[in-house]
Amino acid sequence: MPDREGNVTLDACIMDHQQRCGAVSFLQNIENHDTIGMLALDKYGNLSGACTTSGLAYKYFGRVGDSPIIGAGLFVDNEVGAACATGVGEAVIRIAGSAIVVEMMRNGKSPAEACKAAVERIIAKHPSVDNMQVGFLALNTKGEIGAYSIFEGFSYAWSNKDGQQMVKSSFNRKRG
Numbered sequence: 001m002p003d004r005e006g007n008v009t010l011d012a013c014i015m016d017h018q019q020r021c022g023a024v025s026f027l028q029n030i031e032n033h034d035t036i037g038m039l040a041l042d043k044y045g046n047l048s049g050a051c052t053t054s055g056l057a058y059k060y061f062g063r064v065g066d067s068p069i070i071g072a073g074l075f076v077d078n079e080v081g082a083a084c085a086t087g088v089g090e091a092v093i094r095i096a097g098s099a100i101v102v103e104m105m106r107n108g109k110s111p112a113e114a115c116k117a118a119v120e121r122i123i124a125k126h127p128s129v130d131n132m133q134v135g136f137l138a139l140n141t142k143g144e145i146g147a148y149s150i151f152e153g154f155s156y157a158w159s160n161k162d163g164q165q166m167v168k169s170s171f172n173r174k175r176g
């Protein structure tokens with residue numbers, strides 16, 4: 001999606017099982033796409049993730065959202081799990097969203113429960129979320145997957161040795 005001046009600028013980050021990570025932001029003159037978060041568990045049991053985005057539609061020129069920020073748009077802890085976010089980056093940054101999802105899994109929540117709790121925290125921190133979609137996706141060391149969004153309409157795909165599938169995420173509410 002372009003910014004309000006018609007430019008497409010991209011942000012992205014990546015993190016591996018050794019918590020090595022890197023990010024880029026405000027890249028110009030490259031391929032464009034809406035936010036994609038990817039989480040992986042390999043055959044050795046190692047987790048990794050990546051997040052890439054053109055950012056919020058019609059953003060200010062130069063705005064950088066959550067997607068290139070480790071702990072906000074993406075977080076991986078090989079002892080626990082991995083999480084990524086999509087939607088309004090400012091809201092995700094305010095709660096350190098992906099890091100919070102991983103911490104909730106560390107404290108015993110399933111990926112689905114952790115994503116739901118993070119979304120509920122965002123809802124609780126904002127007077128209104130009427131125009132604010134946020135979705136979280138999480139994967140734990142057992143290969144369990146979960147997702148949750150504020151509004152209906154967030155989907156994710158999984159793929160493993162048995163096949164692949166698109167899944168509609170659970171959500172807090174439908175649009176008015």
Ligand code: GLY
Pocket residue numbers: 035053054055056064065066067085086087088089090
């Ligand atoms: N979640 C993408 C962004 O807000 O830039």
